[in-house]
Each structure stands twice: as structure tokens, then as C-alpha cells.
Amino acid sequence: NAGVTQTPKFRILKIGQSMTLQCTQDMNHNYMYWYRQDPGMGLKLIYYSVGAGITDKGEVPNGYNVSRSTTEDFPLRLELAAPSQTSVYFCASSYRAGGNSPLHFGNGTRLTVT
Amino acid sequence: DQQVKQNSPSLSVQEGRISILNCDYTNSMFDYFLWYKKYPAEGPTFLISISSIKDKNEDGRFTVFLNKSAKHLSLHIVPSQPGDSAVYFCAARIIQGAQKLVFGQGTRLTINP
Numbered sequence: 001n002a003g004v005t006q007t008p009k010f011r012i013l014k015i016g017q018s019m020t021l022q023c024t025q026d027m028n029h030n031y032m033y034w035y036r037q038d039p040g041m042g043l044k045l046i047y048y049s050v051g052a053g054i055t056d057k058g059e060v061p062n063g064y065n066v067s068r069s070t071t072e073d074f075p076l077r078l079e080l081a082a083p084s085q086t087s088v089y090f091c092a093s094s095y096r097a098g099g100n101s102p103l104h105f106g107n108g109t110r111l112t113v114t
Numbered sequence: 115d116q117q118v119k120q121n122s123p124s125l126s127v128q129e130g131r132i133s134i135l136n137c138d139y140t141n142s143m144f145d146y147f148l149w150y151k152k153y154p155a156e157g158p159t160f161l162i163s164i165s166s167i168k169d170k171n172e173d174g175r176f177t178v179f180l181n182k183s184a185k186h187l188s189l190h191i192v193p194s195q196p197g198d199s200a201v202y203f204c205a206a207r208i209i210q211g212a213q214k215l216v217f218g219q220g221t222r223l224t225i226n227p
Contacts (some may be wrong), residue, residue, distance in 0.1 A: 004157070035217075042118065042203060042217030043158070058214065090157050100165075102148060103215065105157030 002026050006091050006106035013081040013113045021076040021109050023091030031094040032074040033103065034058075034066065036087040043090060049074055050097070081113045117141045118206050120218035128226055133191040135221050137204030140185060144206035148215065149178060149189050152201045161202075162189070194225045 007022045025032065030051045035043040045058030049068040063085060065077040074093075078085060088110050092103040119138045127133045137147075145166045150158035164171040164178045164187070171178050177190045191198055204218040 040123070040219060042120075042205075042219045043215075044217070045214055048214065092157070098146075100146070100163060102160035102163065103150075103158075105150075105159070107155065107157050 004091055004093055004104050004106035006089075006109050008109060009107070010110045011112070013078075013111065015081060015083065015113060017081050018077070018079050019081070019111075021078075021089055021091075021111070023074045023076065023106060024072050025074075025091075025093040025104070026072065027093060027095070027104065028071060029093035029095050029104070030071065031097060032068065033092045033094075034064070034074070034076045035090045035092065036060065037090065037108075038087050046076065046089075078111075083113050085111065086113045087111060116219075117144075118204055118216045118218040120202075120204055120221050122221050123219070124222040124224070126224045126226060127194050129196060130193045133189075133194045133198065133223055133225070135189040135191075135202050135204075135223065137187045137189075137218055138185060139187075139206050141206070141208075141216075142185070143208060144216075146207040147178070147180060147187050148205045148207070149176075150203045150205060150217075152203065152220070158203055191223075194223075196225050196227060199223060199225045 004025045033048040034046040037043045047066040049055045088108045092105045095101045148163040149161040151161045152158040180187045201220045203220045205215040
């Protein structure tokens with residue numbers, strides 16, 4: 001019963017490098033999300049997707065890109081890493097958009113950009 | 115512009131007593147409120163939610179109260195147990211669109227034996 005799986009768990013990047021954070025879910029959820037959590041702050045929405053082929057910006061999308069080619073996968077791409085992108089990244093999915101359909105989160109990727 | 119605020123970064127409670135976590139919000143367009151619990155090195159897990167048309171929702175030891183006129187909600191845990199020690203996030207949903215939640219900063223709850 002895997003749920004939402006994120007890889008890698010940890011990563012250190014140099015400024016200007018690029019990387020892809022992987023996220024996959026096995027619950028057949030249509031809705032998927034990427035959040036970041038900075039120290040002492042709540043989670044902020046980066047991008048979300050309501051189904052394969054459909055993505056949209058959240059609150060803090062600058063510096064990131066996403067794609068959704070399958071229902072299961074929702075990778076997050078950082079093209080030119082900056083120190084401001086040091087954060088913990090959480091991927092989540094939900095069955096539907098309703099408020100009583102809670103988000104299921106992965107265990108996060110801790111990214112440091114130096 | 116912090117639309118959802120948890121003003122207490124931490125809270126310490128004796129085992130068996132009541133824990134009360136508070137959350138304030140500013141946007142009257144929120145239609146659903148949720149509480150998530152987070153252990154270290156794990157993702158948040160859903161705990162309990164409440165619709166904006168209700169003022170109370172109960173699930174076992176957990177009860178959420180919503181005061182719309184004060185734009186305030188609270189989570190009560192009775193009785194508190196050591197396993198409840200975690201960070202608790204309050205979240206609110208904007209009426210339109212997907213599950214675009216706005217999160218508070220979190221409150222670290224410590225239950226002392």
C-alpha cells in the first residue's frame with residue numbers, strides 16, 4: 001500500500017544546476033499537487049494538476065515546471081536552482097476536488113541549494 | 115499576506131489533559147477547513163475537517179470548532195496521548211477549483227507524560 005512516493009529523499013544542488021523531483025501515486029487519484037515548506041512556515045502550493053495533460057500554477061510557481069503525462073506521475077522540474085529554492089517539497093494527491101476529499105502526502109524531498 | 119494563521123508555534127500539555135490548538139483566518143471565501151498532523155521526516159496526514167456551514171465536527175478524541183463570525187477555528191484533543199506529539203497544521207480551502215489549500219504555519223504539540 002504505497003500511496004504517494006517521492007524520490008529522492010534528500011538532494012544537494014549547486015546554484016544553476018537542474019533536477020527533477022519525482023512523484024508517483026498508486027491510488028488512481030486524478031488530482032495531484034506540489035507544495036513546498038520553508039522553515040517555520042506553512043506549506044505553499046507550487047503547481048497542481050486535475051488530470052493527465054492538465055496542469056496549473058499555484059501560489060509560488062516561479063522557477064519550477066511540471067508535466068502530467070500519466071495519472072500516476074507528476075514530476076517537478078527545477079531548471080536553474082537558486083538558494084531561495086532550499087526547502088522541503090511535498091507531493092500530494094486527492095480523489096476529487098471536494099473539501100471532504102483530503103490530500104494524501106508523500107514523505108517529502110529535502111532540497112538544499114548552495 | 116498570511117490568510118491562515120496559527121499564532122502559537124508550540125504548545126505543551128500534560129498527558130490525559132485537553133490540548134487546544136487555535137487557527138485564525140482572514141478570507142471569508144474559504145468553504146472548508148482541515149487539520150493535518152505531521153511527524154518528523156514524514157508528510158502531513160489528514161486528521162479532521164469541517165465545512166463552513168457547520169460549527170462543530172467530532173471524530174473520536176478530536177473535535178474541531180468553527181466560529182465564522184470570529185473567523186476562528188480550534189482543534190480539541192481529549193484526552194491527549196504521547197502519540198499526539200507532532201506538528202499540527204490548519205488549512206483552508208478556497209471555494210473554487212481544485213483542492214487549493216492555504217496552510218497555517220503549524221503548531222508543535224508536545225504531550226508530557
